[in-house]
Amino acid sequence: MRDSHKVLDAWDAYSDEHTDLDGRPYDDHAYGLRKSQRDADTAEAFETLRYGARRLLATAETQLTQLPKNTVQSRWVYQLGVLGDALDRLDELHERWLTTRDALPTAAKPGTTEFDNAFAEHHAESWSYLDDWATHGTALREINTSAPKAPSLLAPASALAPVRRTLARK
Template identity: 50%
Template structure:
């Protein structure tokens, strides 16, 4: 049976959103790995930066890159969470993971923090002088503060965002199993029985 047009469009949009999330997970892992390598090289045995100024600038670069990577997901993140919650309710308990509801809660709370930081920054931007543009201290400092404060909730999305992909994959797997089982039951129920005319007579003893 062909899916209704609206359902097909919704499915396609959700798959696109999941691909954007996958890209964020890859990019954020790459950014984190690059930062860990830099930090290992530029700190002493006790973990203190060898050059605090350079270290701070590199940390700010890490924060900015992570924000930009998530910005492609932020607009659809709430919809992704809502879809995952609906999908989770449809997954049989035998296939569900006990950590998924908790992970969805962490992602939802982290998204609220990220969005609130963005709202705060937009309000702050309205108070900046007219000549505070990207590249000036007034502009860069405020956006740097937003990115720095967002590092933790963005890291939560890096650490737990895979749950949204796993929930979707598990539901698809469960649907395929259900369809296969339904076809098997239907085939068994409609299998033709031997008619009396074709049934061989039992030999007399």
């Protein structure tokens, strides 16, 4: 998620510098190319997380139910919902991409216009959901960080008290 933030920060800086006060690009073509690169870079940054994302969500949801209510941030439930919805949509788009890719002519390989345009379109369709992960994904870390601090609901309070050990001298 850190890489996604770097991509987004770089995009914001580029966009601020290459658009007028109304947000219109000075050069539509160059802006479109850079936006396409942002989409691809964001997708690449998410790939390291993609296959473990469901497990991360499930873990955070479990941790959230075990935290004392007074330690839970109200936005976490919402953020986990956004992440789940975004992941569902990303999975759908990924399946659609695989179908599109398989339907391309055999000569359409990475580096060819036909393949690259289709892949860029897939990235553009995926970007807002990847942005949701970049924006709300910090909730996973926050919940995980809060979880160890929470007293266990399974252990009695006395079990949480520090244990003093004395070493017997011979």
